[in-house]
Amino acid sequence: MTEDQEQYTFDFHEVSAQIVRGSTDELKIKIGDFAGPLDLLLFLIRQEQANIFDIPVARITEKYLEYIRLMKRLDISIAADFLVMAATLIEIKSKMLLPRDQTVGEDEEIDDPRQELVDRLLEYEKFKTAAGMLYERSTIEQAVFTRGAIESDETNAEVDASVFDLLTIFQKIAARHIDEIKMEIEREEVSLSDMIKSLKQRIFDTGEISISKFFEEMRTRRELVTAFIAVLEIVRTEGIKLLQNKTFGDIILRKV
Amino acid sequence: MDLEVEQKQTRTAAEIVALVEALIFVADEPITTKLLAEVLEEERESVEAAVEELAREYESRESGLQIREIAGGWQLATRTEFHEEVRRFLKTRPSAKLSLASLETLSVIAYKQPVTVPEILDIRGVQSASAIKTLLDKRLIVAKGRKETVGRPMQYGTSRDFLIQFGLKDLSELPSIEDFEDLTQGL
Numbered sequence: 001m002t003e004d005q006e007q008y009t010f011d012f013h014e015v016s017a018q019i020v021r022g023s024t025d026e027l028k029i030k031i032g033d034f035a036g037p038l039d040l041l042l043f044l045i046r047q048e049q050a051n052i053f054d055i056p057v058a059r060i061t062e063k064y065l066e067y068i069r070l071m072k073r074l075d076i077s078i079a080a081d082f083l084v085m086a087a088t089l090i091e092i093k094s095k096m097l098l099p100r101d102q103t104v105g106e107d108e109e110i111d112d113p114r115q116e117l118v119d120r121l122l123e124y125e126k127f128k129t130a131a132g133m134l135y136e137r138s139t140i141e142q143a144v145f146t147r148g149a150i151e152s153d154e155t156n157a158e159v160d161a162s163v164f165d166l167l168t169i170f171q172k173i174a175a176r177h178i179d180e181i182k183m184e185i186e187r188e189e190v191s192l193s194d195m196i197k198s199l200k201q202r203i204f205d206t207g208e209i210s211i212s213k214f215f216e217e218m219r220t221r222r223e224l225v226t227a228f229i230a231v232l233e234i235v236r237t238e239g240i241k242l243l244q245n246k247t248f249g250d251i252i253l254r255k256v
Numbered sequence: 257m258d259l260e261v262e263q264k265q266t267r268t269a270a271e272i273v274a275l276v277e278a279l280i281f282v283a284d285e286p287i288t289t290k291l292l293a294e295v296l297e298e299e300r301e302s303v304e305a306a307v308e309e310l311a312r313e314y315e316s317r318e319s320g321l322q323i324r325e326i327a328g329g330w331q332l333a334t335r336t337e338f339h340e341e342v343r344r345f346l347k348t349r350p351s352a353k354l355s356l357a358s359l360e361t362l363s364v365i366a367y368k369q370p371v372t373v374p375e376i377l378d379i380r381g382v383q384s385a386s387a388i389k390t391l392l393d394k395r396l397i398v399a400k401g402r403k404e405t406v407g408r409p410m411q412y413g414t415s416r417d418f419l420i421q422f423g424l425k426d427l428s429e430l431p432s433i434e435d436f437e438d439l440t441q442g443l
Contacts, residue, residue, distance in 0.1 A: 034356075035360050037381050081381060126437050127363045130367060130431075131362070132359075133431065139350075140423060141421055143339030146333045150282055
């Protein structure tokens with residue numbers, strides 16, 4: 001029996017969740033943290049040395065409720081799922097107390113009210129065991145080290161510029177424009193899509209473009225706003241990155 | 257084809273092995289033989305042979321390094337035996353372990369992907385929202401689109417980082433879930 005138990009008990013279970021039975025009938029929690037109601041149930045079944053295919057529902061339900069009560073007493077907040085399981089157990093227990101339906105013929109299979117729970121427990125246990133396997137794999141993997149990153153275009157000191165950096169630049173240039181542009185006689189409308197198109201073209205031609213230079217080319221406030229929106233749009237939709245060499249430095253649009 | 261080979265400087269097998277070693281060394285991530293072949297302008301087969309040869313070389317001279325296949329690519333890494341000394345030098349400790357709940361959720365996702373939150377709840381019998389968030393934060397899982405069913409729930413699957421962090425060549429290297437059944441039912 002002990003050998004079998006070792007097959008499905010993993011270290012990580014031991015350290016994170018363990019109930020020890022005291023000399024009295026009371027359950028004592030050492031570090032009571034089960035991954036879920038099914039986990040707790042499996043533990044109790046095993047602790048009671050019960051057969052999973054023939055669960056002594058009354059006994060297990062009692063132990064389960066004892067544990068829930070203990071959690072409450074210790075002021076551990078109980079996840080609703082634990083209570084759902086308690087209800088399920090009580091339901092199964094009561095079903096099993098009911099006298100068997102006499103109309104069912106002897107040859108017919110009588111549905112065991114425990115069947116669904118057993119299926120769920122077995123299914124769950126597979127994944128619990130798989131989790132133990134993953135745990136072991138990751139532990140082994142943590143003993144393997146790869147080389148540190150080599151400085152390349154992606155890892156150099158340039159930082160990603162944020163929209164706020166962009167706004168700061170925009171405000172600076174817009175402020176300059178207020179002084180410069182006193183009269184707007186002709187209104188040459190540049191549509192957003194034209195602006196995006198020409199900006200895209202320039203980035204793809206030259207690889208990168210300085211944002212403040214691009215903004216300064218704009219002659220009117222309207223154009224400037226369109227240019228700003230075009231930059232936001234192009235960063236969002238195209239493979240283009242915003243880069244800034246230092247804080248408050250110039251922002252560059254670069255093709256990824 | 258023959259012409260091309262003639263125009264190009266033909267390299268010896270040993271040279272290809274050396275070049276492959278250099279590229280695997282500088283690569284930040286596991287590098288595929290496909291990419292190696294493209295960069296070196298060599299046949300995929302000769303690159304594959306070179307990688308295998310390289311891995312054997314490291315093995316046979318009991319190097320402190322190993323060339324290993326992971327997440328569909330090849331990687332240069334220290335050998336597990338030396339983890340204590342390496343860690344002492346790097347002054348690092350093993351990173352925080354995933355919680356029991358996160359590991360369970362991850363195992364369900366790994367085996368059932370693409371899988372939705374309600375499906376995970378069915379198996380684990382407990383809400384997994386925080387575990388899923390942890391796994392997303394650690395980039396071990398990724399969203400894989402919505403399931404065309406009531407409520408269109410998001411589906412999740414494991415990422416490339418998952419393969420790397422768990423030392424897997426690909427998902428097929430995971431033992432079959434049915435094997436665990438045999439293991440757990442051996443009562």
